[in-house]
Amino acid sequence: MEKTFAQEVEEGLSASPKFLSSKYHYDDEGSRIFQEIMAMPEYYLTNCELDIMKNRALEIYGATGFNTHFNIIELGAGDGAKTKEFLQNLLVENIDFTYVPIDISKEAIDILVKTMNQSLPNLKMNPQVGDYFEVMGKIEAKENCPNLVLFLGSNIGNFKSEWAVDLLQHMNEHMQSADKLLVGFDLMKNPNLIRNAYNDSQGITARFNMNVLTRINRELSGDFNLDTFDFYSFYNPENGDVKSYIYSLIEQDISIKETEKSFHFEKDECIWMELSKKYSLDGIEKLGADAGFQFKEHFLDSKGYFSDSLFTKG
Template sequence: MTETSELVIEEGVLPSSDDFLRDALAGLTAPRKTLPTKYLYDAEGSRLFEEICGLPEYYPTRTETALLQTIAHDLAASISRHAVLVEFGSGASVKTRALLDAAPHLEVYVPIDISQSALDEAAESLRADFPDLQVVPLVADFTASHALPAAADGRPHVGFFPGSTIGNFSPEAAGHFLKSALATLGADSRFILGVDLAKEPEVMVPAYDDAQGVTAAFNLNLLARLNRELGADFVLDAFAHRAVWNEAESRMEMHLVSRKEQTVHLGGREIVFTEGETIHTENSHKYTYEAIAVLAAKAGWRIEESWVSDPFPFAILLMSAA
């Protein structure tokens, strides 16, 4: 899971019902059934994910937040005066506040997100709390490179990508994002990256399959959304949530498992499930420190400093353009 909705689309354009149907049919008629992760995050899915972030099993949010608060002044000391902070997939900009509090010498904040409403709400709140900060939102797909607003011209650029959102990309896509971020920020920039590190499955699996069943409801909401928006006839009780650690791929996976043989209708098509067949809905890659360093280097970044939390290893990396 991710703290930023993984929507990779054209600037400011949300997926239409036609897009949703096309993507759903393509995934559900594939030899191994899948549904795109981005469709987990409708209004109800986003509400459920906010609940997940507060669960005792879900360590990433509280672990990274505590680490950021601990090292905020160290990060601030590495930021040049008059700098601009560029946050990729900013959402509500919650974690950004620790950095802004510690670095009053930041003069411009550019949050990049595809949600105009999320940007407007976050910008209004930040302008009230940081009146000396220029908040200049950019509505865009944060995974692509973009020209920054004019307010960022002539200033040192610092990128910010917390939340271990990079784990929701495949390693290839993660490398592409890091290259795009470098293209956006420029050759003399720095980049602050949050990465969830691989750890014992006994810790990771419950984070994606909590005892209260909130993550199960989050996953099953995707089928409910197909019913609500596209007229499908999934019986939710006929599917179960499953979270597994795929050691070979170093990733947590979420699946929906068919409890029986059944046929579901969607967009005029019959989709047949065998008992035990799964729909793969999300990946969350967990890196070793060495693996993320190699990935960053290939994208043109060099790790200057790193901080790792204890007891649940989560890394915040300060990188510069190599």
């Protein structure tokens, strides 16, 4: 059975070193702050993937080999701003598909629906609020046309290597033999560029991480005082890991009523908040193979910073 927020917080804050799952970043406020991150000049990822969506959409469609109606199922669609460009390219060519954006945040889906209705009035759309796999299970049961599954925005980078394999394997199990999977990977590159993307001068990334403490205070009756914590992140060019932390500026105990516990922090003690892993092209192909997929093609942006990589179910 899936663990509750309270159980995961208790487990993470009792561990040594402490950690919190990055999936809890995305309450409605977290999704809003993530939109701000995507608009930051340092956060090159958005423009790179936008470039692929704008300029390589028809090549990606060609590589799927689809020639009848299909679904484009997007896992964790967010505001769909980049995907909109991809869809527009297909609509211009009268390609027949239904777009199925899935997101756990209702606010994200509401914004997406509004944007799509305004910009692409002819789009066939079946938006879904909920967990990726629960919704995918339902769609699978009803539909018998092929699916192009999108997992964009370097979401995969939030998973440790072995979890990334598990996640892709899980997707594989939910897919039919004709389905295709397109995954967005941020590539290893100039380490200063990567470091700056996760350590912005305006402190937006720090706010994004601190919001998880606010969420614990609100939903689990915690007593984190945000002024006594700060944010730190670093990039390791040897293995591609960007790791983000919140650390305590003082020695203190934090009480969280819903867990019926308090948690001790030494001065400077860290909570590991997020992994944002960068991949090599070989690493992407190996990951796909480990999860049972056949690699088809990498679609890079014009700077060669980012890849949307296509796989077929093996």
